[in-house]
Amino acid sequence: MNVRLKSVEKYYGKFRALGAINLEINDPGIITILGPNGAGKTTMLKVMTGLSKPKKGIVEIDGNNIFEDRKKVLMKMGTLVEQPEFYTYIKGREILSFSASLKGISGEEMKAEIERVVAATGSNDFLDKKVGKYSRGMKQRLGIATALIGDPEILILDEPTFGIDPMGSLEIRELIKNLNSRKEKIIIFTTHVIEEAIKLSDRIIILNNGLIEYDASNGGEYTLLKISGEIGDIPPGYKYTRISENEYIFEVREEEIPEFNRKITKAGNIKYIEKSSMVEETIRKISVKNLKNS
């Protein structure tokens, strides 16, 4: 199970929405795509799901080209792209039955599967009403439920908590976390909320102007430690940037911070240590850069 984007470029007229993007997702887990509005997050998901064809490049899911084996690929995939809309005269339960039947699920198995996704998304209360009467949050829950049908190996969720109240958002986050508990799926989701990304993700990708600006691969979130002071021997094994004579920025994994602090205090006369998230720092830099360019 893997997702590969090779030199993918996508244009809307003359506007470059993506590219050239190279991305490989080989390990199961939660992969979050962060970025400001217009960064290309949704375009990337549209390309991955075959909704939008790139001008250049290849999109492969499990070795299959999405545009050549669309049906085969979508069989293994659950998707929620943009804010979901459904046919207004159809009931939520009928939508789920339809999605289940297209994934080859029928009879008692279908009933059980629908019950499973309904329970997971808390959509039982409104499922027998026609979709035309749904609120944005209800449609969002139904959208997530349809994505979960058939327990797909790859889940693609575009801002799954959009339009859902704070309690509901918390439930959806818990749901995503639970789906990842056995680390059997690739769950790709986009969000604007940095804390949400940091709490949930195994890997964070930050997009800006259609390009990957940051990719914390191999799991885990790095923390940036800005250190001021006279350091004799820099402890080995840490990536750092010297920003002035007595100022350094180290990239350290969250769980390694106590050990790093011990080593760096021994190494010199440290005046202060300022801690910030690498993701937050990248987003801040992007915001400043975009503001300057606007």
Add this chain to the structure above:
Amino acid sequence: MSSNFFKVYFHYLKNYYRSRSFYIILIITILASIIISYLTFRYSGKINNLIPSKLSSLSKVSDESLILYLWAYIMSSLPVFSSVFFSSPAISSEMENRTAFYIFTQPVDRTVLILGKYFAAVTATIISILVYIIAELISIETVYGFIEVNPFILSLLMLVLFIFAISALSFLFSSLFDKNMYAYISTFVTYFIIFYSANIALYLLYSYNAFFLLNNASTIIERVYININPTLFVSNFSLNPAGIHDVILSGTVFIFYTIVSLLLTFLIVEKKEVK
């Protein structure tokens, strides 16, 4: 493929028959049925008195043929309105209402999706016109005591083929746009302005009967009773029913429109971007 086709077909059919559009077209059909039924009952045996003296030759035609011609004349317009309601927004609405994000990410070929939706739209159109056909049968049976089966069946067969053709053409227009309004307008303008003006111009300028135009071909639905083409200023019409040659020609035109329009729709939708 066939099992997915039926799943898609029933899913869309459900959405069609529960929709407001379906009930609007049903009401239009019922109103038309009431008006023509009233005419049938009120003027039975006296229908020739309503014919202007300039068209006195029509008085040689039997009362029943004239009435059936009138019923069929209205009947041939109904699919055009139904297809505007059901078929014109078929694909554009997926884009405008953003349901494409859901449906195009389901594991089913886009061709099967379109085909299933197309047959659902055709079925919804036929169901909505069924009321009119039943009213026609009851009125004619009550007033005249019998109905000539052969032309009646032939007229219905042509009607069904016409429904397939006009729905396919509407699907094609729908596939070209992302806004329902453009699809509605294109279907109406093409059928009622472009086809009619081309038909009349070709006939008046070159005495050429443009049999290949859909509106012209659709007149076969009433011409199986009396061979008068209401889309042309033809003086040398025949009071006899249209011959088998005309029926085959119009039937071929319907099939041609259906196949070509659907194939083009499949090609366009296959490459369609969901923005």
